[in-house]
Amino acid sequence: MELFYSPNACSLAIHVLLEEIGKPYTLRRVDFSKQEQYGAEYVALNPKSKVPALLRDDGTLLTELPAIAWYLARSNPELKLLPPDIDAEVRTLEIMDYLVSTVHMRGFTRIFRPENFSPTPEDKEKVQATGRKTIVDGFAIIAPVLGASDYLFGAFSIADAVLFFLEYWAVRRAGMSLPSALDGHFQRMLMRPAVQRALAAEGLS
16 A cells, blocks of 8 residues: 655544554655645546545555545454444544544644635734634544543544544644643554654654
8 A cells, every 4th residue: 555645744644544554555755845736646646636645555546534544444453443333433433524624624724724714814813713713622522522531432543543633733733732631642642653653754753
């Protein structure tokens, strides 16, 4: 398998999962600073022009973070990256969709790319403030789900990898503080060897 990623992007979640799985894979960097996601070569492979994208061994491409995470979990059932019963599995998908569609896309995107939400430079601070509130509100919703557990559904799952990249963005990129439960989760994730390997491979700390 081959993972198309960009350092500090949401593809970090899939990178972590591949390291957790431990099977051979290769990394293909898509340099956003050089706009490589819009280059002819990458667009021919993935017309969505974003990461993550996973090129499977049969030559087919998977896109969209929750879909790739779910595929990796279901294709490696021995690792128990999804809870065993259908209700817990759908709750895992539910929380991942919320983290990606709301906390990421409506929150962090407003902080990192405010120009996408208003053509007026004077509105930048208002757009970013809206993004920060969305993130804070989102984390406040997620924190009780985690509660006093080490991981969202008791044991490490694909949802924890998704939550981790958002925690990482909040602390390391946006200078935000986390609710105490999420801060504990973030610190536990940083201690996982798979996370440490993924961060090192992407040149992150």
